[in-house]
Structure formats: structure tokens, C-alpha cells
Amino acid sequence: xxxxxxxxxxxxxxxRLKTLYDAPACSVAALxxxxxxxxxxxxxxxxxxxxxxxxxYDQLRIDSERFxxxxxxxxxGPGDRVATLMGKSRSYLIALMGIWRLGAVHVPLxxxxxxxxxxxxxxxxxxKIIICDAAQEAKLAAGDxxxxxxxWRVIRTGASGAGLTFDTLLEAxxxxxxxxxxxxxxxxxxxxxxxxxxxxxxxxxxxxxxxxFRAYAEFGLxxxxxxxYWCAADPGWAYGLYxxxxxxxxxxxxxxxxxGGFSPETTLSVMAKHGVTNFxxxxxxxxxxxxxxxxxxPGIALRRASSAGEPLTPDVNNWAGETLGVLVHDHYGQTEAxxxxxxxxxxxxxxxxxxxxxxHAMPGWRAVILSENSDEPIGANQIGRVAIDVxxxxxxxxxxxxxxxxxxxxxxGGDGRWYLTGDTGWTDDxxxxxxxxxxxxxxxxxGYRIGPFExxxxxxxxxxxxxxxxxxxxxxxxxxVMEAYIVLRSGETATQALRRDIQxxxxxxxxxHAYPREVHVVDALPKTPSGKVQRFVLKxxxxxxxxxxx
Numbered sequence: 001x002x003x004x005x006x007x008x009x010x011x012x013x014x015x016r017l018k019t020l021y022d023a024p025a026c027s028v029a030a031l032x033x034x035x036x037x038x039x040x041x042x043x044x045x046x047x048x049x050x051x052x053x054x055x056x057y058d059q060l061r062i063d064s065e066r067f068x069x070x071x072x073x074x075x076x077g078p079g080d081r082v083a084t085l086m087g088k089s090r091s092y093l094i095a096l097m098g099i100w101r102l103g104a105v106h107v108p109l110x111x112x113x114x115x116x117x118x119x120x121x122x123x124x125x126x127x128k129i130i131i132c133d134a135a136q137e138a139k140l141a142a143g144d145x146x147x148x149x150x151x152w153r154v155i156r157t158g159a160s161g162a163g164l165t166f167d168t169l170l171e172a173x174x175x176x177x178x179x180x181x182x183x184x185x186x187x188x189x190x191x192x193x194x195x196x197x198x199x200x201x202x203x204x205x206x207x208x209x210x211x212x213f214r215a216y217a218e219f220g221l222x223x224x225x226x227x228x229y230w231c232a233a234d235p236g237w238a239y240g241l242y243x244x245x246x247x248x249x250x251x252x253x254x255x256x257x258x259x260g261g262f263s264p265e266t267t268l269s270v271m272a273k274h275g276v277t278n279f280x281x282x283x284x285x286x287x288x289x290x291x292x293x294x295x296x297x298p299g300i301a302l303r304r305a306s307s308a309g310e311p312l313t314p315d316v317n318n319w320a321g322e323t324l325g326v327l328v329h330d331h332y333g334q335t336e337a338x339x340x341x342x343x344x345x346x347x348x349x350x351x352x353x354x355x356x357x358x359x360h361a362m363p364g365w366r367a368v369i370l371s372e373n374s375d376e377p378i379g380a381n382q383i384g385r386v387a388i389d390v391x392x393x394x395x396x397x398x399x400x401x402x403x404x405x406x407x408x409x410x411x412x413g414g415d416g417r418w419y420l421t422g423d424t425g426w427t428d429d430x431x432x433x434x435x436x437x438x439x440x441x442x443x444x445x446x447g448y449r450i451g452p453f454e455x456x457x458x459x460x461x462x463x464x465x466x467x468x469x470x471x472x473x474x475x476x477x478x479x480x481v482m483e484a485y486i487v488l489r490s491g492e493t494a495t496q497a498l499r500r501d502i503q504x505x506x507x508x509x510x511x512x513h514a515y516p517r518e519v520h521v522v523d524a525l526p527k528t529p530s531g532k533v534q535r536f537v538l539k540x541x542x543x544x545x546x547x548x549x550x
Contacts, residue, residue: 010363014394017211022184028207029101029179032249033061041254045090046270048260055090060097065177067098070169078103078180081125081190085109085132088257091157091166095131103180105187110236111136112512115145124202125190127152134159184208193335194442194449202402203335210250212338212395215364217247220331222304222345230256232281238335239308264292272299282309282447283316286328287477290319302326304345309447310479311435314355332358336398340365341433357432364395369427375414383426383436388419443472445480450514458510462502464492469525470516471539484516485538494521
């Protein structure tokens with residue numbers, strides 16, 4: 001990829017990518033699968049026991065043709081929403097390519113979600129099918145959140161039995177299903193934000209957004225045809241899906257998919273054994289590797305290392321340079337856009353790393369800092385709102401949230417010229433962007449963006465809780481951890497058993513990863529005169545309390 005880019009300017013490359021992915025008759029399956037060398041490796045799939053299964057593009061084409069045919073036989077057609085509640089696996093890759101081959105739209109669901117979060121996304125997207133692993137199927141049982149007459153059908157993977165099963169459908173179908181040619185404006189993904197200042201919002205990603213995703217793969221990650229690329233982010237969220245799965249398929253670079261959970265020992269072992277050369281993960285992964293005290297095995301051959309999802313603290317590179325042999329490049333983006341500002345790996349764009357800096361805007365985007373009080377750009381060394389100049393950003397694709405005019409309008413300023421990220425920051429005299437804070441109260445824990453509103457909504461349904469608020473507290477490994485403040489109902493008593501019960505309540509009714517690590521019982525929550533809870537006051541108090549104990 002870089003070798004090709006050295007013959008054209010970045011601006012020329014952006015225009016070529018736009019032309020490729022915005023063509024009226026472009027086909028996702030043809031671009032992401034069928035156009036690659038059939039014998040080349042698409043993925044090395046490393047199982048929980050560390051055995052390896054290799055998938056070529058020819059195998060992916062044949063199996064995805066079968067699965068597209070199976071979906072079609074179930075009445076699914078172009079534009080229909082098909083959700084996945086699946087871990088990383090060969091079946092997951094086949095399912096995605098089958099969905100896109102049919103011209104249907106993928107709805108990603110994070111496997112740690114509880115039934116309420118799943119139902120919200122299935123209902124909001126009008127999903128007709130959900131493909132789930134056998135271990136996840138219990139979450140789809142009829143109950144308080146899942147209706148008895150659910151409008152979606154379930155395809156189960158990994159187990160036989162009654163109902164629709166993935167393997168049975170695949171075996172019964174024939175290959176040869178043609179790749180739908182839907183064009184650049186057709187929907188590709190229907191994903192939900194983390195619900196920072198309200199309920200999660202639906203983002204419909206068009207096919208032409210692939211131009212932006214591939215540009216990041218080339219400029220930001222510097223993916224090369226002889227790399228073995230490993231994106232450790234979960235594809236249930238935007239970064240893992242956009243830049244793990246789609247970046248791999250768009251470039252055709254051989255990639256690695258690790259089934260099972262994270263551990264520092266396994267990560268380093270897999271990296272060394274398989275010769276991973278290009279690695280991307282949340283900063284919390286690098287911090288966990290650093291903190292584990294595990295000996296780095298011989299054979300680490302990293303050429304590039306990248307991070308995204310939360311600000312990269314300088315201590316990571318103090319360790320990475322010596323231990324991994326490369327510096328980690330911090331990158332910044334959002335579900336609604338992809339990656340926007342990067343410490344680019346591409347040789348034409350690579351600049352010295354400044355600790356704490358996000359880098360520079362990627363080709364195809366123009367980032368600015370707007371005044372806090374007006375939609376006007378401000379100069380260097382002044383804190384303001386991080387925004388994107390839509391008029392001068394040919395890779396921009398987000399037009400608003402699905403069925404949500406009010407929140408869509410709030411994301412744009414200056415009569416639509418500025419896309420407002422919701423973050424604040426500043427630029428230095430050399431044009432480097434620096435992150436300052438988030439305008440909203442989103443919590444970024446271990447790389448996952450968690451909206452306080454959803455968690456608070458779940459805690460509020462607990463019988464003992466009258467009011468609640470959740471905040472983020474700095475953590476050395478996870479970046480941030482969530483803590484909850486609750487006001488009890490009359491007659492309730494604050495006990496450790498109650499605190500543990502509230503934690504379990506969130507785990508089972510929202511998501512296993514998003515429970516509060518501490519539950520504080522208070523008499524009242526700080527509020528504005530209009531009654532809005534002031535989470536920032538709780539956060540300031542908690543940080544001061546932690547500092548005083550140290």
C-alpha cells in the first residue's frame with residue numbers, strides 16, 4: 001500500500017478511494033472479498049487453545065455465497081437489517097460477508113450486552129435476523145426486555161438443536177450467489193453510539209464510508225501487503241469493526257483474529273509466534289501488557305503499533321519503545337466519522353511523536369478548533385471545541401442519526417459547515433492537536449465508550465434506588481473506571497450486600513463490562529437550579545478524595 005502511495009499525493013489517493021467506493025454500481029462483496037487473490041490469506045484465526053485455522057479469500061467467497069443464499073431463502077433482501085451477537089470466529093467473518101454480499105445491513109451487538117441493551121438496538125434498527133453464538137442465546141429469551149412475539153428470527157452458531165443453526169443453513173445452501181451492487185449511498189452498517197448524553201443513537205454507515213476507512217488503514221496504520229495485521233479491538237464497537245474487519249478486507253492485508261478473552265501472556269505469545277508486524281489496540285491493552293510484569297518472548301517483530309479509543313498516556317511509550325521495539329502512535333476518531341486525527345505511520349505523513357498529542361488531521365479531513373462561544377476557528381494554544389470542516393473534508397460521510405432530527409442538528413454548527421465532535425482540545429504552534437476533555441460525560445473504560453445515561457437508567461430500576469449518577473475515575477490500567485453514586489429510597493440501608501447487588505444488577509441488565517467498580521451511598525446528588533445532576537461535581541470530589549488518601 002505505502003509503495004503505491006509513494007507515486008501519488010495523499011490528496012490524489014483520497015480522490016481515487018472516493019471514486020472506487022462511491023461508484024453507482026460498486027459492490028461491497030466484490031470490493032472486500034472477490035477482488036482479492038483467491039489463494040491469499042484473509043485471516044489467521046487463533047482459537048482459545050492457540051491452534052490456528054487459516055481462511056483464504058476463496059474460502060470466504062464460497063462460504064459467504066452460501067450464507068447469503070441462506071439469508072435470501074429466509075426472506076432477507078437488500079437493505080434489511082441483520083444483527084450479530086457473536087464473538088470473533090470464522091463463522092463471524094462468513095456471516096458479515098454474507099450479509100454484505102446480499103446487500104443487507106449489519107447491526108453489530110457487543111457480546112457483553114445484557115438483554116435490555118440488545119433489545120434497544122434490535123428494535124431501533126428493525127432487525128429481521130439476529131445471528132448469535134449458542135452461549136449468547138439465553139439473552140434472547142422472552143422476558144422483561146425481549147418480547148414473546150419478537151419480530152426477529154434467531155440463527156444460532158456453535159450448537160445443534162431446534163431452530164435455525166448457522167452450520168445447517170450453510171451446509172444446505174449452494175455457492176454462486178451473486179454479489180449485490182448497491183452503490184456508494186447504500187447502507188452498510190447500522191451501529192449505535194455509546195449513549196453519552198441520552199439514549200444510544202443510530203448511525204447508518206453508507207458504503208462510501210469505506211473510502212475513509214481504507215484511507216486510515218493506509219495513512220494511519222500504514223498497512224502493507226506483507227504485514228500480518230492484528231486489531232485487538234472488539235468488532236462489536238466501531239473501531240474494531242471499521243478498522244479491524246473492514247480495513248483488513250478493504251486492503252486484503254493478511255490479518256489475525258484471536259478467539260477467547262484477553263490476557264497479557266496470550267497476547268505477547270501470539271504476537272511472537274505468528275510474527276505480527278502491525279498491531280492496533282486500545283491504550284488499556286498496552287498498559288495491561290506493561291503492568292503484567294510478563295517477560296516478552298523472543299520473536300516480537302512489530303513494525304507498527306497504534307492505539308485508539310482513549311487518550312494515550314506518555315507512560316505507554318516509555319515502556320513500548322524499550323520492550324516492543326516501536327513507539328505506539330495515538331489516533332483519534334468517532335463512530336460518526338471513523339478516524340480523523342492521527343500520529344500517522346505513513347512515511348509521507350509521519351512526524352515526531354509528541355507525548356500527549358493526537359497528531360495531525362488525516363488527508364481527506366480538515367480539523368479545526370472552534371471558539372467555545374461561536375462557530376469561529378481560533379488560534380494556536382487556545383482551548384476550544386474540536387470540529388471538522390465538512391466543506392473541506394472530502395471523506396466526510398455522516399449526515400445525522402437515524403430518525404433523530406434533534407440530536408442530528410446538534411452535531412453541526414455554522415449552518416452545517418462544522419461537524420462538532422463534542423470534545424475540546426487545542427493545537428500547538430506546530431499544528432499538533434491535543435485532547436483536553438469531553439463535552440459530555442462519556443466514560444471510556446478499557447477502550448469501551450460507556451454512556452452514563454444507559455447505566456443510570458438501569459440502576460434507577462433497582463428497588464432500593466431513588467436517584468443515581470455515574471462518573472469516570474482515573475485508573476492506571478483501564479484508563480477510567482466507573483463509579484456510582486446513589487440515593488436510597490426511604491427505609492433502605494446502605495450495606496455491602498446492597499452495593500454488590502447493584503453491581504450485579506448492572507452486569508445482568510446492561511453489560512458485563514460496564515458495572516460500577518464502587519457504589520457510593522449519598523444523601524443527595526449535586527444539581528443545577530433546573531434539577532440537572534452535576535456529574536462533574538461528583539467527579540471533582542472523588543478525584544480530590546483519592547488524591548488525599550494517596
